[in-house]
Amino acid sequence: ACGGETASDKPEKKAAAKGDGTLTVGQLLPQTGSLAFLGPPEFAGVNLAIKEINEAGGVLGKDVKAVPGDEGDSNSGIAPAEADKLIAAKSDVIIGTASSGVAQTVVDKVMSSGTVLFSGANTSTSFDEGKYSKPDLYFRTSPSDILQGAVMSNLLLEDKRTNVAILARQDAYGETLAEQVKTNLEGAGSKVATTSFYSQDATSFDAQVNEVAGSGADAVVVIGFEETKKLIPQLIAAGAGPSKLPTYFVDGNLADYTKEFGKGEVKGVKGTLPGAESSGDFKAKLKEVDPKLKDHAYSAECYDATVISALAAIAAKNDSGEAIAEKVVDVTTGGKKVKTFAEGVKALEAGEDIDYDGVSGPIELGETGSPTAASIGIYQYDDKGAYAPVKYIAGQI
Amino acid sequence: MRKRLYRVLVALIGALMVLLVGTPGAAQATETPPPDATAIQVTLQDQANKDAEGNPKPVPGVTLQVTKDGKEAGEGVTDDKGVATIVVEELGEYVVTLDEKTLPSGTVLDENTKDEATVQVRFQGPNNRAIFPIGVTAGEHSSFGKDLMQNIRAGIVFALVLGLAGLGFTLVFGTTGLSNFAHGELITFGAVMAWTFDQIFKTGGLAAVSVILAGVVAVILGGLGGYVQDKVLWGPLRRRGTGLIAMMIVSIGLSFFLRYVFQYFFSSSTKAYSQYTQQVRESHWYYLGFALASREVVIILVSAVTILAVCVWLSKSRLGKAMRAVSDNPALAASSGLRVDSVITSAWVIGGALTALSGVLYALRASEINTFMGMRILLVVLAAVTLGGLGTVWGALIGSLVIGLVYELGPMFGVPESIKEVGPLLIMIVILLVRPQGILGRKERLG
Amino acid sequence: MDADMTDQTNTPTSTPTSKDSKTGPAGLVGAGTEPGSKKPDPIVVADKITRTFGGLTAVDVEHVEIQRGAITALIGPNGAGKTTFFNLLTGFDQPNSGTWTLEGKSLKGVAPYKIARRGMVRTFQLTKVLAKLTVIENMRLGATGQKGERFWAAPFKFLWGKQEDAVTEKADELLARFLLDKKREDFAGSLSGGQRKLLEMARALMVDPELVMLDEPMAGVNPALKQSLLGHVKSLREEGRTVLFVEHDMDMVRDISDWVIVMAQGKIVAEGTPASVMADQRVIDAYLGAHHDTDLSELDEETLEAEVEAEIAQEEDAK
Amino acid sequence: MTTEPATDAEKFRETHLKEAEGAVLRADGLIAGYLPGVNILNDTDLYCQPGELVGIIGPNGAGKSTLLKALFGLVKVHEGQVKLEGEDITGKRADELVTRGIGFVPQTNNVFPSLTIEENLEMGCYQSPKKFSERFDFVTGIFPALGERRKQRAGGLSGGERQMVAMGRALMMEPSVLLLDEPSAGLSPVMQDEVFVQTRKINKAGVSVVMVEQNARRCLQICDRGYVLDQGRNAYTGRGRDLADDPKVIELYLGTLGAKD
Amino acid sequence: MDILEILRAGLQQALGPQAIVFALAAIGLNIHFGYTGLLNFGQAGFVAAGAYGLAVTVVTFEAPFIVGIVMAIVAPIVLAVILGLPTLRLRADYLAIVTIASAEVLRFVFGSVEMKDTFGGSNGLTGFAKPFQDANPYSSGLDLGVVAFGRNDLWSLTVGWILVALSCVLVWALMRSPWGRVLRSIREDEDAVRSLGKNVFAYKMQALALGGVIGGLGGLFLALKQASVVPTDYSTLMTFYAFAALLLGGAARVMGPVIGAILFWFLIAALGSFFSQSAGAGGWIPTVIMTDTQASLIRYIMLGLAIMLLMIFRPQGIFGDRREIAIDGR
Numbered sequence A: 001a002c003g004g005e006t007a008s009d010k011p012e013k014k015a016a017a018k019g020d021g022t023l024t025v026g027q028l029l030p031q032t033g034s035l036a037f038l039g040p041p042e043f044a045g046v047n048l049a050i051k052e053i054n055e056a057g058g059v060l061g062k063d064v065k066a067v068p069g070d071e072g073d074s075n076s077g078i079a080p081a082e083a084d085k086l087i088a089a090k091s092d093v094i095i096g097t098a099s100s101g102v103a104q105t106v107v108d109k110v111m112s113s114g115t116v117l118f119s120g121a122n123t124s125t126s127f128d129e130g131k132y133s134k135p136d137l138y139f140r141t142s143p144s145d146i147l148q149g150a151v152m153s154n155l156l157l158e159d160k161r162t163n164v165a166i167l168a169r170q171d172a173y174g175e176t177l178a179e180q181v182k183t184n185l186e187g188a189g190s191k192v193a194t195t196s197f198y199s200q201d202a203t204s205f206d207a208q209v210n211e212v213a214g215s216g217a218d219a220v221v222v223i224g225f226e227e228t229k230k231l232i233p234q235l236i237a238a239g240a241g242p243s244k245l246p247t248y249f250v251d252g253n254l255a256d257y258t259k260e261f262g263k264g265e266v267k268g269v270k271g272t273l274p275g276a277e278s279s280g281d282f283k284a285k286l287k288e289v290d291p292k293l294k295d296h297a298y299s300a301e302c303y304d305a306t307v308i309s310a311l312a313a314i315a316a317k318n319d320s321g322e323a324i325a326e327k328v329v330d331v332t333t334g335g336k337k338v339k340t341f342a343e344g345v346k347a348l349e350a351g352e353d354i355d356y357d358g359v360s361g362p363i364e365l366g367e368t369g370s371p372t373a374a375s376i377g378i379y380q381y382d383d384k385g386a387y388a389p390v391k392y393i394a395g396q397i
Numbered sequence B: 001m002r003k004r005l006y007r008v009l010v011a012l013i014g015a016l017m018v019l020l021v022g023t024p025g026a027a028q029a030t031e032t033p034p035p036d037a038t039a040i041q042v043t044l045q046d047q048a049n050k051d052a053e054g055n056p057k058p059v060p061g062v063t064l065q066v067t068k069d070g071k072e073a074g075e076g077v078t079d080d081k082g083v084a085t086i087v088v089e090e091l092g093e094y095v096v097t098l099d100e101k102t103l104p105s106g107t108v109l110d111e112n113t114k115d116e117a118t119v120q121v122r123f124q125g126p127n128n129r130a131i132f133p134i135g136v137t138a139g140e141h142s143s144f145g146k147d148l149m150q151n152i153r154a155g156i157v158f159a160l161v162l163g164l165a166g167l168g169f170t171l172v173f174g175t176t177g178l179s180n181f182a183h184g185e186l187i188t189f190g191a192v193m194a195w196t197f198d199q200i201f202k203t204g205g206l207a208a209v210s211v212i213l214a215g216v217v218a219v220i221l222g223g224l225g226g227y228v229q230d231k232v233l234w235g236p237l238r239r240r241g242t243g244l245i246a247m248m249i250v251s252i253g254l255s256f257f258l259r260y261v262f263q264y265f266f267s268s269s270t271k272a273y274s275q276y277t278q279q280v281r282e283s284h285w286y287y288l289g290f291a292l293a294s295r296e297v298v299i300i301l302v303s304a305v306t307i308l309a310v311c312v313w314l315s316k317s318r319l320g321k322a323m324r325a326v327s328d329n330p331a332l333a334a335s336s337g338l339r340v341d342s343v344i345t346s347a348w349v350i351g352g353a354l355t356a357l358s359g360v361l362y363a364l365r366a367s368e369i370n371t372f373m374g375m376r377i378l379l380v381v382l383a384a385v386t387l388g389g390l391g392t393v394w395g396a397l398i399g400s401l402v403i404g405l406v407y408e409l410g411p412m413f414g415v416p417e418s419i420k421e422v423g424p425l426l427i428m429i430v431i432l433l434v435r436p437q438g439i440l441g442r443k444e445r446l447g
Numbered sequence C: 001m002d003a004d005m006t007d008q009t010n011t012p013t014s015t016p017t018s019k020d021s022k023t024g025p026a027g028l029v030g031a032g033t034e035p036g037s038k039k040p041d042p043i044v045v046a047d048k049i050t051r052t053f054g055g056l057t058a059v060d061v062e063h064v065e066i067q068r069g070a071i072t073a074l075i076g077p078n079g080a081g082k083t084t085f086f087n088l089l090t091g092f093d094q095p096n097s098g099t100w101t102l103e104g105k106s107l108k109g110v111a112p113y114k115i116a117r118r119g120m121v122r123t124f125q126l127t128k129v130l131a132k133l134t135v136i137e138n139m140r141l142g143a144t145g146q147k148g149e150r151f152w153a154a155p156f157k158f159l160w161g162k163q164e165d166a167v168t169e170k171a172d173e174l175l176a177r178f179l180l181d182k183k184r185e186d187f188a189g190s191l192s193g194g195q196r197k198l199l200e201m202a203r204a205l206m207v208d209p210e211l212v213m214l215d216e217p218m219a220g221v222n223p224a225l226k227q228s229l230l231g232h233v234k235s236l237r238e239e240g241r242t243v244l245f246v247e248h249d250m251d252m253v254r255d256i257s258d259w260v261i262v263m264a265q266g267k268i269v270a271e272g273t274p275a276s277v278m279a280d281q282r283v284i285d286a287y288l289g290a291h292h293d294t295d296l297s298e299l300d301e302e303t304l305e306a307e308v309e310a311e312i313a314q315e316e317d318a319k
Numbered sequence D: 001m002t003t004e005p006a007t008d009a010e011k012f013r014e015t016h017l018k019e020a021e022g023a024v025l026r027a028d029g030l031i032a033g034y035l036p037g038v039n040i041l042n043d044t045d046l047y048c049q050p051g052e053l054v055g056i057i058g059p060n061g062a063g064k065s066t067l068l069k070a071l072f073g074l075v076k077v078h079e080g081q082v083k084l085e086g087e088d089i090t091g092k093r094a095d096e097l098v099t100r101g102i103g104f105v106p107q108t109n110n111v112f113p114s115l116t117i118e119e120n121l122e123m124g125c126y127q128s129p130k131k132f133s134e135r136f137d138f139v140t141g142i143f144p145a146l147g148e149r150r151k152q153r154a155g156g157l158s159g160g161e162r163q164m165v166a167m168g169r170a171l172m173m174e175p176s177v178l179l180l181d182e183p184s185a186g187l188s189p190v191m192q193d194e195v196f197v198q199t200r201k202i203n204k205a206g207v208s209v210v211m212v213e214q215n216a217r218r219c220l221q222i223c224d225r226g227y228v229l230d231q232g233r234n235a236y237t238g239r240g241r242d243l244a245d246d247p248k249v250i251e252l253y254l255g256t257l258g259a260k261d
Numbered sequence E: 001m002d003i004l005e006i007l008r009a010g011l012q013q014a015l016g017p018q019a020i021v022f023a024l025a026a027i028g029l030n031i032h033f034g035y036t037g038l039l040n041f042g043q044a045g046f047v048a049a050g051a052y053g054l055a056v057t058v059v060t061f062e063a064p065f066i067v068g069i070v071m072a073i074v075a076p077i078v079l080a081v082i083l084g085l086p087t088l089r090l091r092a093d094y095l096a097i098v099t100i101a102s103a104e105v106l107r108f109v110f111g112s113v114e115m116k117d118t119f120g121g122s123n124g125l126t127g128f129a130k131p132f133q134d135a136n137p138y139s140s141g142l143d144l145g146v147v148a149f150g151r152n153d154l155w156s157l158t159v160g161w162i163l164v165a166l167s168c169v170l171v172w173a174l175m176r177s178p179w180g181r182v183l184r185s186i187r188e189d190e191d192a193v194r195s196l197g198k199n200v201f202a203y204k205m206q207a208l209a210l211g212g213v214i215g216g217l218g219g220l221f222l223a224l225k226q227a228s229v230v231p232t233d234y235s236t237l238m239t240f241y242a243f244a245a246l247l248l249g250g251a252a253r254v255m256g257p258v259i260g261a262i263l264f265w266f267l268i269a270a271l272g273s274f275f276s277q278s279a280g281a282g283g284w285i286p287t288v289i290m291t292d293t294q295a296s297l298i299r300y301i302m303l304g305l306a307i308m309l310l311m312i313f314r315p316q317g318i319f320g321d322r323r324e325i326a327i328d329g330r
């Protein structure tokens, strides 16, 4: 894999810097703030990976150490402080953040300290552009929204939706994804009846809901997070609930709604979620780590990010952030295919080049440090408010 | 480069395997097993022309041309299902052109459908789709008048809930002069308490009236909360002679404290009541042309009656006058024989109860119970009471009506929808420029 | 944004122009005693000024002139509109109609601070001290034309240090005269009611105004001190300044004023020298009262008691 | 007879203790102030016999208002005590004192600006609302201007009108002891006289009155007994007339302005 | 329990870039509120104006970096004028609401989809900070044993603390002057000041602009240090934090806001560190009572409590004067 220059700090000069021998994995994931609901599965993914790595003998002869940190949200502004804490705790890799917006506030700080920032959930397209277009010390296992946007629009076309309304959260995530869905749809011949954005802090969604309900669309794509729980009843009230107007969810709101909508409110809703089919096995293992876990969004990606970091450290025979960064792309592309950490270690010890494909699907990190291909699952809700996979689509970004 | 492409293909095939194994929903696709090769699938259906079962009729025999970077890359003709699958060699951007001459007679492309579609081919198999809408009677876009009614309805419901919260704020402000930045959390408190008791009641014999009962309990607790707050925190602060600004900062501290205490115990996820989330709006003649869900009717009635009753009572009753007197000059009020502390305590109790009620109704309206809800609405509440004239009870009502309506109507008159909260804030600023003391506020005389 | 402040230097010089006109009562010789009469050398002329609050006409002044270099008293029953008239003249309130001039220049629509800079400074009936500034700081604020009050000069002490010392010296003199020197370093907010009045007056004098407008300056001031302050007010006249004051204390009015204007229900109802006005029966009826100039302890105690008893009896009957 | 200046503090105290027997309201050795460490009242004594009208005069900042506030529990009393009919009321809440029949008119900020005149007066008899209409008629009898403008907000009133409202408010509850802080300030001469006459009348009807006045001459004319306060201490005390004629008091506090020879 | 770690976490933030941003914002507020009595609850708007002034100039209009810096100072002044012209005659509490609203309007507009081309929408703007980073004279970070700062942080810290120091000196020099006296008088009673012939409006405007510019410097600094501007950074929470910092330190005191900001961030970080050590695996608090997630929350609960307690027991702040607080305006 190519090393590449970094914008600010040129870590490769110090690349010789030897790690301290222990691979320390910081976790910068949401515990508080408006994204706190995304935190548990992600923490569980990382912790499960660390547990399995250590059971398989650790990295470079030592157990991997975990340091948790709180990402908060972009309103609370604590991410930089927490990142400092993680760096000071000698993290070599920081798994995080959940939100692309928060990542922007810490990425420079983390990279300049020679630490890898490895996200399992950033989907913003901006990390493949501009100064982040080189795989310096930033990586992610989650595919950029381009792919999901394409899958979503294909799904809509497959269902013969010709006049689609988009109801999206107004932030980095919602805007990009909405944009992607819209261009793909319009390019492929379908119409977009309306694209309506709501502010995440909005106290009322009536205007947007009315707009969607009155747009004459034959389907609505709801791009958002938790607010979906408030949007659905309002859509229902406006006569545009899922039973009247076919509704589609995305990764941000594809969650278990048995508690909220257990009476068939979201029956038939379809949704997309990056990641290959997570085997029941994986879910069961996550449950062991966190018995209270309900959702699984991005747990697999975070798991893979952790495993890849560990494998890269072994491949580099060095646990420092810069050393790991040089090997990350390498261990995910080209070489002997491995599916688990244990397999990977064996192959590396045998001196082979490996290609890790993890629980989140075929992982191929590209030149920008982001996946070049990924699979995306299509799910559908039953009348109890739970969702199940329909199929998985793999594609290139 | 080569190596990577190879990996991708392998991966795609892997994924395809999954696809083939478990695809209950993809019935259409499996009928004619598609070739393994990457392909663009175009479907042509005439939506205007439906068969007996109401399914649109496929349009067969239409020729479709596929080009990449201007070069021919394939061609296909729709089969009797109206589907054409055109195999392409590599991933990338393709343009599909429909040959309009081959359309069966009587079938024409919709007015604003182009005969070209751009397809990003990213997926293995016939998963890269394009469509040419035919005969689509795009559902009518609702009329301006209808939208207006809808948004006025939304505005009124919102305004009334806002009015309750504003009244709670005004009561406390009007007696103590305190701008309570923890007021949002008192709204949250009402909703969270109602939810908690709803969870308790919903399984028992009271399930049928669970939410109503829980709401009543929440309101009582809200009043109690006001009482406790005043006794434990504000009362002692007053006796120490703490200034208003210092108290305001205390309230900011209190808001952090409460917000995170709520989150500590209730987590940050959004919750909903066990009942009434499925109601659909209906119009009746007695709703005056508005379409209303039953829960909205309840919200309107409960809040309007409460607000009016409280406002009238405050402007007529002795206690109401006493509150204003205390706000003007507590020392003089004491000298007139008023028990200042108990007047303030009653303001907190009534204010707390009203605010909790607003929280309960707000949660009912927006199906939202969440530890941040109060914080989010606080600014709007502040805007409403300020606009009406700080400390005036009727002002709180009028301010809320203006703010609520502008909030929901703004997008119809040019406020960008995604930032519709800008509308009421701007209106407030504009009105305050004309009337610096608020709509009902009064200027003090000078000298 | 500094534009408005640069003209601070235009403040009237501290020695008002009194070349031709005679100051004091002498200047008023021959002025008519009908309401709104012409004065030989008016500094303020107001015409047709009205101000209403809701239905209430608080001020309705047809014409009035204030003589330069004299001490003019404005008296009238409570609620006659005196304070409101002050507010209007000094720009703190806008009249519904009317025009008025200072030194021949119209003041209509001029901002209060500009009016003050033109030399027309007023005090407030309900005092306005700057509570969290010390007494001496309150005084210093009054001085005009301070270089250090300009933003660009403020950070550089060498530019304004000297001037500040001069200002302080003047302030200390005034404080001593108003018996506030002991309170020099105390916060103004801790002063007693009367002390606040004194500070307010002293501060207004720091401005070196051409025309001082005092709104009940002596209400709440101890009689002994009042007497010594009257000397100070008279010395203002000696310096050629004009004083217009509202007061209910007839001793003061009689002692120092050259001219008295009587307002009632917003209108000017009488004018003249103190002696003539106070002898006016209408003024006595509406304003001074029958008991005026009598010793209350000489009131027939028995009449009083009889009255009280009658009232009590009456009340009991009513029950 | 005028007693000697307070230089002889002990003697003063002795007389006070002797004469204060049976007083409705008395303060013994009050030491009080607003800020810790700064005492405004330094060992001040005062008493008021039933049905007596007591006047307090003194220079600005002497502590007259502070003394009234201390009697009424609005200022922290560090030492000494205040007794109402023999019972210690030091530090009692103001509203309790109102219940026990004390009325108080403060010197400044003595109306509720956002209430109408009528409501201001209503607040005056907050504890016994039934009396309202009867007392309202009484008060508007004294100050007809208040009755005419009953619906006007007090915030818009002129200085003198406010003073009338303040006085009227205190009269609403038929107090047995009335504390007045400069009730005549800002009133026109005729209204001032009216206030003094009415105060005397109320007093004659059995209400004990303690009044602070800067219109010292008038005050001493009507009061039974006067105190001269200086720097928080009793400087002189005696019958009103005697004080008004005492050359030292005239020189130091009354001045000669307007005095008739 | 690792006390050193708690200390480290606390100090790192107390001296770090966050403290600088809030110190600058609070110094600006001090001029507004502490000295002039303008209850400006929209300081976040001025901070945002500074940050966006730079970013928009450099990124959207492709002007040179130095022009961006100038614009970062000009933008808050422009905002002050636009905001001040109509609003400076409002009563304090009304002004508070109007300013809070204006700041929010600004943030909404910056983040709006409709204006994305200019302000970058909710993704904000990046790619303007290179000249700043290139100017970094340090070749390595600084390790003081307890705390360590990376190379980039060290550079921004140097610049930031110099900015803070300069602002403090300026405030000190201004506030001892007659100009400062006029401001403080306006805080007490503007009509009195008017009656003495001072142009109250102009002074208020100067104060608003000056405080805004200093707040804007905070934004400029934040943008440079973070190399990005994101609208959500400039929410009302920023204003609240700045106010808390100001009042902790003591309003109308030159060093008040600085010490307040330092203390504020020390509290947040040290509390966070303390509780994350205490909870979860290896902590002394059982997970039944407190999980990791809850440990992260409890610092805010404690922060809220700390703010309340400080205001209750020291309402004048650390540097304030008890006497001054005791004077009641009425």
Ligand SMILES: Nc1ncnc2c1ncn2[C@@H]1O[C@H](COP(=O)(O)OP(=O)(O)OP(=O)(O)O)[C@@H](O)[C@H]1O
Residues within 6 Å of the ligand: B444, B445, B446, C053, C056, C057, C058, C076, C077, C078, C079, C080, C081, C082, C083, C084, C085, C125, D155, D156, D157, D158, D159, D160, D161, D186
């Ligand atoms: N802002 C206002 N709102 C309503 N009425 C007002 C206002 N200002 C003044 N008034 C009324 O106008 C009349 C004149 O008031 P003004 O204060 O000028 O009287 P004044 O002559 O100064 O009386 P005083 O001697 O008692 O101070 C009064 O009746 C007063 O109630």
Ligand SMILES: Nc1ncnc2c1ncn2[C@@H]1O[C@H](COP(=O)(O)OP(=O)(O)OP(=O)(O)O)[C@@H](O)[C@H]1O
Residues within 6 Å of the ligand: C189, C190, C191, C192, C193, C194, C195, C220, D034, D035, D040, D058, D059, D060, D061, D062, D063, D064, D065, D066, D067, D107, D214, E328
């Ligand atoms: N709220 C306060 N805080 C601190 N000091 C005060 C306060 N009020 C009054 N003082 C001080 O107490 C002293 C006595 O004040 P007080 O008001 O009792 O005087 P007074 O005799 O009533 O004078 P006046 O005749 O001017 O009303 C004064 O020196 C004053 O500065």
Ligand SMILES: [Mg+2]
Residues within 6 Å of the ligand: C082, C083, C084, C125, C215, D158, D159, D160
């Ligand atoms: Mg007046």
Ligand SMILES: [Mg+2]
Residues within 6 Å of the ligand: C192, C193, C194, D064, D065, D066, D107, D181
């Ligand atoms: Mg007094």
